[in-house]
Amino acid sequence: MDTRTGLPVVGMVGGGQLARMTHQAAISLGQSLRVLAANPDDGAALVAADVRLGDHTDLEALRAFAKGCDVVTFDHEHVPGEHIRALAAEGVTVHPSADALRYAQNKRAMRERLDELGIPVPRWWPVTDRRDIVGDVVVKAVSGGYDGRGVWLPSNLDSVPLGAGTELIAEERVPLRRELAALVARSPFGQVAAYPVVETVQRDGICVEVLAPAPGLPEERAVAAQQLAIRIATELGVVGLLAVELFEVDDGRLVVNELAMRPHNSGHWTIEGARTSQFEQHLRAVLDYPMGDTSMVAPAVAMANVLGGQPGGPSIDERLHHLFAEDPGVKVHLYGKQVRPGRKIGHVTVLGEDMEQVRARAVRAVARLRDGR
Amino acid sequence: MDTRTGLPVVGMVGGGQLARMTHQAAISLGQSLRVLAANPDDGAALVAADVRLGDHTDLEALRAFAKGCDVVTFDHEHVPGEHIRALAAEGVTVHPSADALRYAQNKRAMRERLDELGIPVPRWWPVTDRRDIVGDVVVKAVSGGYDGRGVWLPSNLDSVPLGAGTELIAEERVPLRRELAALVARSPFGQVAAYPVVETVQRDGICVEVLAPAPGLPEERAVAAQQLAIRIATELGVVGLLAVELFEVDDGRLVVNELAMRPHNSGHWTIEGARTSQFEQHLRAVLDYPMGDTSMVAPAVAMANVLGGQPGGPSIDERLHHLFAEDPGVKVHLYGKQVRPGRKIGHVTVLGEDMEQVRARAVRAVARLRDGR
Numbered sequence: 001m002d003t004r005t006g007l008p009v010v011g012m013v014g015g016g017q018l019a020r021m022t023h024q025a026a027i028s029l030g031q032s033l034r035v036l037a038a039n040p041d042d043g044a045a046l047v048a049a050d051v052r053l054g055d056h057t058d059l060e061a062l063r064a065f066a067k068g069c070d071v072v073t074f075d076h077e078h079v080p081g082e083h084i085r086a087l088a089a090e091g092v093t094v095h096p097s098a099d100a101l102r103y104a105q106n107k108r109a110m111r112e113r114l115d116e117l118g119i120p121v122p123r124w125w126p127v128t129d130r131r132d133i134v135g136d137v138v139v140k141a142v143s144g145g146y147d148g149r150g151v152w153l154p155s156n157l158d159s160v161p162l163g164a165g166t167e168l169i170a171e172e173r174v175p176l177r178r179e180l181a182a183l184v185a186r187s188p189f190g191q192v193a194a195y196p197v198v199e200t201v202q203r204d205g206i207c208v209e210v211l212a213p214a215p216g217l218p219e220e221r222a223v224a225a226q227q228l229a230i231r232i233a234t235e236l237g238v239v240g241l242l243a244v245e246l247f248e249v250d251d252g253r254l255v256v257n258e259l260a261m262r263p264h265n266s267g268h269w270t271i272e273g274a275r276t277s278q279f280e281q282h283l284r285a286v287l288d289y290p291m292g293d294t295s296m297v298a299p300a301v302a303m304a305n306v307l308g309g310q311p312g313g314p315s316i317d318e319r320l321h322h323l324f325a326e327d328p329g330v331k332v333h334l335y336g337k338q339v340r341p342g343r344k345i346g347h348v349t350v351l352g353e354d355m356e357q358v359r360a361r362a363v364r365a366v367a368r369l370r371d372g373r
Numbered sequence: 374m375d376t377r378t379g380l381p382v383v384g385m386v387g388g389g390q391l392a393r394m395t396h397q398a399a400i401s402l403g404q405s406l407r408v409l410a411a412n413p414d415d416g417a418a419l420v421a422a423d424v425r426l427g428d429h430t431d432l433e434a435l436r437a438f439a440k441g442c443d444v445v446t447f448d449h450e451h452v453p454g455e456h457i458r459a460l461a462a463e464g465v466t467v468h469p470s471a472d473a474l475r476y477a478q479n480k481r482a483m484r485e486r487l488d489e490l491g492i493p494v495p496r497w498w499p500v501t502d503r504r505d506i507v508g509d510v511v512v513k514a515v516s517g518g519y520d521g522r523g524v525w526l527p528s529n530l531d532s533v534p535l536g537a538g539t540e541l542i543a544e545e546r547v548p549l550r551r552e553l554a555a556l557v558a559r560s561p562f563g564q565v566a567a568y569p570v571v572e573t574v575q576r577d578g579i580c581v582e583v584l585a586p587a588p589g590l591p592e593e594r595a596v597a598a599q600q601l602a603i604r605i606a607t608e609l610g611v612v613g614l615l616a617v618e619l620f621e622v623d624d625g626r627l628v629v630n631e632l633a634m635r636p637h638n639s640g641h642w643t644i645e646g647a648r649t650s651q652f653e654q655h656l657r658a659v660l661d662y663p664m665g666d667t668s669m670v671a672p673a674v675a676m677a678n679v680l681g682g683q684p685g686g687p688s689i690d691e692r693l694h695h696l697f698a699e700d701p702g703v704k705v706h707l708y709g710k711q712v713r714p715g716r717k718i719g720h721v722t723v724l725g726e727d728m729e730q731v732r733a734r735a736v737r738a739v740a741r742l743r744d745g746r
Contacts, residue, residue: 004414005709006689023420024397030689030707030719032420041377047396047405049420193701275702275724289694293702297670297724316379316403321662328566329648329666334403336378346403351648351670 001070007031008287011065013056014075015042017335017344018263018279021271022075023048025279036065043335044075059083066092071286073240074262077105078144095188095239095286096261103236104261108142108169117235119228120255122247127168133157135172142167151205174255180214180246181266182229183278185285188239193281193291194226195274200245200266206344209362210303212269212296215355217248225254232259241282243267265305265347270294272331272349273301298351304362306346306369308339313372316345323368330365374443380404381660384438386429387448388415390708390717391636391652394644395448396421398652409438416708417448432456439465446613446659447635450478451517468561468612468659469634476609477634481515481542490608492601493628495620500541506530508545515540524578547628553587553619554639555602556651558658561612566654566664567599568647573618573639579717582735583676585642585669588728590621598627605632614655616640638678638720643667645704645722646674671724677735679719679742681712686745696741703738
């Protein structure tokens, strides 16, 4: 507890944009997020008052960081499970637990567990040899990948790092209608709150747009996706947010793609678009506060990621001026990152009545910020 | 400019809740607000990354603070005008300017100016002597008052500090229907954006509730209030936010009560209730970005201030648990302040379809936080 305010201290390991936006939510709850950042110019380190620098794989750094925190949580999946277990054994409250987080850290463990639970995932098998890569498959590193890294599509299966110490699986490609995401939050008490199911639009393995609610998704399929996410959160003992990335298969079935146990790109729309943002909800969950209202503020919400464009052209500040002049209603979130081509440097959100319109505005906004025109 | 991000640096003098909430808005715009706080445990100092400690009446402290800021602005009216002029003369961009801010700092200067402009204010006169306090009047200190301080109502006119060096005015009490507030933002370019006019409910000279939009206000009177605020902002050369506190008189006329040139309590509802919060709007205005959309997100929004209750009872954290259990849709903002009876320690906002319902929920929420039951 912070003795100055009488309110809890939440420590978040990782100083990226998720911690940055969680800090914004923490401020409303009377808190100041404590952040363990790798670098002083990490997105959250630029804006939070209580920043500790340290390596998230260093148990001593984690121990020092956790001291005085009411709960420790994460903005990424890269803290070794044995370190989380060590902290928990020493009395630190950590959410999600190592046992739960394992299924977000290890794609093989996740698939084995979901297979046991009878929850559909694409057919998969371990890869140790070139001969294991057969059929229409993608190959994935079992751990460490994100934003298209650690995933090899049919177009680049030649570059799979066989025999390089990277544990790999192959996964059959499913005949895909589109990708969806179901976001839920679960508290230690076991209360679960589910957000409306969204469509996530991917390009080159990176999420570029999120549409809330998923357009044209039949009500019973939306409920099925929420129930699936609630069941996974409960069975795996997740505390905090759980994002379930789903494939909506051509025949209408829902198949689990990946899990994340933290605020997730597919939930950024909730900052303006839902009564309770995913960042506030994650804090409420890990602190065992009752969950907040997940209902939408407008009938249609579109989120688009701002990717860094090619060097040159107007400065990011000039681009922002132009965007604001063009569309006074777009909400911009910039993460304080240096611009590099293809890097996620922010996102925009547009609320409205009509999905086609809000999506078009979001797409135009990110083009302005990316290309400066 | 922050060379790490390519985005501007805004310095805000004063470390209270207004700076705290402006910091939240700055983060979305890719910035980190620089705060000049009097104390390390001021609300904004607890949560901002770039906090300088110093006295806002010390020109040297202001000079050091301003260095490297693209623009300097304020969370209160207490910086001496001559210091603001000195900074401006040295090339610092300060918004609002000393010339504009004077009318928010000095109640007599404001009334003289509005009289010149033919803008209605209650009849007023200077007070130097007990004999000047006649009729049904309130007495106000010309400068330095807020939240009921520096104002003497008919019930306590005996305690007016005559001859104590405090410049005073008397103001005729007007037959009041209710109080309203019109909030606008103006950029250096001269663009003005007006928010929906709200009703402010006062108790003991402190604003306790804000209802947006003001219930039952005829459209033409709402437009008149907005036009009045736009005219004042333009005539006085305000850059940033201008809040115009208004009396709605029994005969329907609008009379100006006070002016503030900063984010204002009557605009806290905009954080969740408008497309662009007043805090983002203030940043956009002082940075000469185009103004954001001021339209409402829901038909009815109620804000209520959380005042500190009597000592004892459940902790603020326990009260928060109870409130969240009772009403999952209420949005809470706590300012990181020590609880003292009657002190503004936060606010809540409720959005919905029906004003009576959202107001009742907001009132119940602040009672829970104040009284713990």
